[in-house]
Every structure is written in C-alpha cells, then in structure tokens.
Amino acid sequence: MTVDPRLLEIVADRAWPARQSGALGGWRLNASDGWSLRINACWPLGEPDRPIDEAIAAAEAFYAGRGLPARFKLSDGAVVPANLSEHLRARGYRPTHGTVVMVGEASGAIAGATDAAVTLSDTPDPAFEAVLTASAAGNAADARERLDALARIPAPARFARLEVDGEVACLGATAVDGEWAGIFGMRTLPGHRRKGLARRILAALLGEAQALGARRAYLQVEADNAPAIGLYSGLGFVPAYGYRYWVVE
The missing domain is CATH 3.40.630.30 (Gcn5-related N-acetyltransferase (GNAT))
Structure with a gap:
C-alpha cells in the first residue's frame, strides 16, 4: 500500500488533538501535560515562517513557556526542511523513541x-x-x-x-x-x-x-515492541514509515 507520509501525518495530527496548539508556518506546535509525546511535540510538516534556527528557538520558547521540554517529531519522508535534523543535532538534540506507522485496509x-x-x-x-x-x-x-x-x-x-x-x-x-x-x-x-x-x-x-x-487504517507501534508489530502484521498491517522524537539529552 503506497502512503504519502506527509499527508498521513496531517491526518494523524488531527486525530490525536493536543490541549493547546500553535504554528510556525508549516510547523505544528502541540502541548498538553507532557506525557503522550505526540501531543507534546513540534511536528515540522511544512516550511517554517522564519529561518530554521529562529524557528527552532521559537518552538523552544513555546514549550518553555508551558513548563515543557522542547521535542521535535521527525517522520521519515515528511520533515520540512529535509535538513532539519542537522540543525537540531548542532543544538544538542538527539533522536529517541523510535515508532513505526503501520497501515492496512479497513x-x-x-x-x-x-x-x-x-x-x-x-x-x-x-x-x-x-x-x-x-x-x-x-x-x-x-x-x-x-x-x-x-x-x-x-x-x-x-x-x-x-x-x-x-x-x-x-x-x-x-x-x-x-x-x-x-x-x-x-x-x-x-x-x-x-x-x-x-x-x-x-x-x-x-x-x-x-x-x-x-477505506484504510493506520496505527503507531513502538519500534522495539516486536509482539505488537507481529500481531498487527498478522492482521494485514504493513510498515509504512517511521518517526523519532528529537530531544536534548
């Protein structure tokens, strides 16, 4: 099954709504209480409305103002700009919490x-x-x-x-x-x-x-959860792409 990660990420963002949200151009800022990473992270799904490093600093300020650490959710094939990870790494961010998005027929x-x-x-x-x-x-x-x-x-x-x-x-x-x-x-x-x-x-x-x-369904599974991946694979779901959260260690 062919999937456009950028389009599906937009759908997934709407499906799991944060309590608070903001935007920096095409970057989506989600904030809640700090537990579920998807609703406590920046999703860079489009061009930011300012230079990359200024956008990262603005995202950091958004989360600091809410007492939360800054996190960036980088999904394979859906990150804008494509070299964002290089800028994050230079600022001390590192990838963690690998997740697989699996898709199947409804x-x-x-x-x-x-x-x-x-x-x-x-x-x-x-x-x-x-x-x-x-x-x-x-x-x-x-x-x-x-x-x-x-x-x-x-x-x-x-x-x-x-x-x-x-x-x-x-x-x-x-x-x-x-x-x-x-x-x-x-x-x-x-x-x-x-x-x-x-x-x-x-x-x-x-x-x-x-x-x-x-017509189609998707779900997210932690990359190291082999039993769950095996279960969903046996039910017709296949890996479509992955994502990781980038955090300051």
Missing part, C-alpha cells in the same frame, strides 16, 4: 466480525476510562492526559471495550477522517493478554470505521 479479513462481548460507544464511558487508568501502571496523570485526548477526537469516533466474565479486559478507539481510520488507545489488562482480545477489539473498530466511510 475492510480487512477481520473487519466487522460481530462480537457480543464488545461494547461500542461514541464517547469514552466510565468503564472505558477505569480500565485505561488501571493500565497506566499507577501514573494517573498520564492516564488523564490520554483520556482527555481521546475525548477530544473529532467526530466520528468510536470507543470499544470487551468484557470477559463481566470484567472489562481490553480497549481500543478509532478516529475516522475521510478514507482513513486511526487506531488508538489499544490496551489489554495483564491477566487477559495473549488470548486474542486485541484482535477482536480491532475487528469491531475496523468494522465501525468501514461503515463510517474509511
């Missing part, structure tokens, strides 16, 4: 399977919120930031939770934007992993996305 083989154990809603309900919070390993601030971002997903969005023996065991969400459906918030509680629950959540979400007009 109408894949698993999409739309009827599953009575999966509950779908257009907002995160209390049960969804409780399990996502429980999966945050005690970091309530991280969980709250992610829940706030999920609640800001533009319509149409769908939230799925799957119950096993009366207990919510697995979660997921989708943001539909034209032909694209983004998959977010996939969580399985530790005691329920390796039971195929994530596959069932994804099937329900893709079925909903297809009904809402999506």
